[in-house]
Amino acid sequence: MLLLRRCGRIAVALAAALGAGAVAPAPDWSEPCENRFAVLDGGFEGARLSACEPRRSKFVVRIEPENSPINPSPWYAFRLTPKRAGEIEIVLRYAEAAHRYHPWIDDGAGWRPLPADAVRENRRGRKAALRIKIAAAPVIIAAQPLFLNEDYAAWVDALARGRDHARTIAIGESRQGRTLIALLDGAPEKTKPAPCALFVGRQHPPEVTGAFAMMAFLETVFGNSALAAAFRARYDVIAVPNLNPDGVALGNWRHNAGGIDLNRDWGPFTQPETAAVKALLDQRCAEEKGGLALMLDFHSTRRNLFYTQSADETTAPPRFAERWLAGARARLDEYEFEHAERAYSSRPTLKNYIFSRFGAPAITYEVGDGAARAEAEAAARILAEEMMKTLLAPHP
Ligand SMILES: [Zn+2]
Incomplete structure (x- = not known):
């Protein structure tokens, strides 16, 4: 005592x-x-x-x-x-x-x-x-199976090994000096103007089910299927799977080593982790480089859901979330999820930042805390395929 x-x-x-x-x-x-x-x-x-x-x-x-x-x-x-x-x-x-x-x-x-x-x-x-x-x-x-920085490093290496179309770059350092890694589908220097598709994960350290879903999702996007190859030919794929390595190492509930919720720093950009992604966007995804077509931000919460723009907010491409989730739902019998529309607010989340800057669909991909890993992964593979089909289809 x-x-x-x-x-x-x-x-x-x-x-x-x-x-x-x-x-x-x-x-x-x-x-x-x-x-x-x-x-x-x-x-x-x-x-x-x-x-x-x-x-x-x-x-x-x-x-x-x-x-x-x-x-x-x-x-x-x-x-x-x-x-x-x-x-x-x-x-x-x-x-x-x-x-x-x-x-x-x-x-x-x-x-x-x-x-x-x-x-x-x-x-x-x-x-x-x-x-x-x-x-x-x-x-x-x-509180969840441990999935730590060394596990990400091993996973990223395995994904990039033997694949010319997947490479890793360091985009900066965390507050405590850990390397922030991005996975790209092309050269470190962008050579073609193509719209970016951005995937971000682990802003919040305890959200391990979201991390499991994200890895299965990215394995599909970086996979060897004809669909994935066509997608990568048309879009500039950027993934930052582990944005808060300090929080992961420290066993934090939510914040980075600066005591800040990174998902409330997209606008202030006071933290090196969010600033590194912004610099990458400025460099690769500016209008003259092709802009940005989609952002998915992987998290966990009490149940499976997707926070999207509201129905009366116009995105470019239009009605992406509705078309994507309808396509996925038709193939997902066992994986229940909610499509939760949330209109833009001034809260500086990644979702609000991307939508206000690019007008692109910016979606928070939430996996239930208690979701079984294999089910979250199987659903993520289907959601990845439907995402690619939807972005490759002619816009309505
Ligand atoms: Zn979260």
Whole structure:
């Protein structure tokens, strides 16, 4: 209890000293928290726990965001190293949000969700008790399967390997100096005037289901089908799959290392991550270079949906979202989704920025937090095909 109280006080004092919106340094929970059953720690990329109190046969773990105010995406990730086999309880305590993400576990054999009856929430969700069976191997417990910066690097390399039409470029550095990577379908120097098709992902670190969908989507766009080849001949494909690598590494709920929601920085451009994409757009997608025909921004939320322009906002190409989603819906029996029209507002999201600058369809592609990976990927492949067909079809 002492430990928990002390850390709480330090966090409060730090927040007060730094002022609202400032970011307290991440607590170093590589320091172990230990009882006679196990050692609990957060000494790895993507980890988040803000305090840990060992009890006789359980741990009480406090989960706090990187700074406030913040949207309620209470990410957590920590490791348990067993000392003996048995069952252990972990109580998650939240200060600024309710428990949201069903826990996943990896014991080295791959990620799987904890059984539903192993999680007990109190009524307001400020506490969740997890029962975990431990054997000999360390396990990681996390809010979603971990998909980290090294996983993106491996995926990007695998995609670009052996494909002349897929190459990676560094477009800048994150606040903490991590390389921001873009995938292109052509030369680093643009040689043909062709409209850009822009795909952005992982502005928000916990949104892993959106990342899984995005990778399947891009594998289809960069694939070897005749449709994909025709699409890439006509459009300049630009993808930035991991815009917030610092947030991913730090286990942030939502913000980058500067304590900013990147999806509220498209206009101010105060952060290096958003500024890097803007510079790329200025360089490749200006009017004389062909402009921009489409932007999709991949996220996760409570259910599958697509935020698009409203029906009375004219996009170029016209009625893209309606035609695209109708084509996909006809092929997607199992994947339910909502088409949610949201008119332009002055909120500086990527969607609003792209629509106001280019008049192009600018769509937020949201995947449910609980979507099964294989289903989100299968749907993304179909959505990618329908996207390409719709952009290649004569405009109505
Ligand atoms: Zn998001």
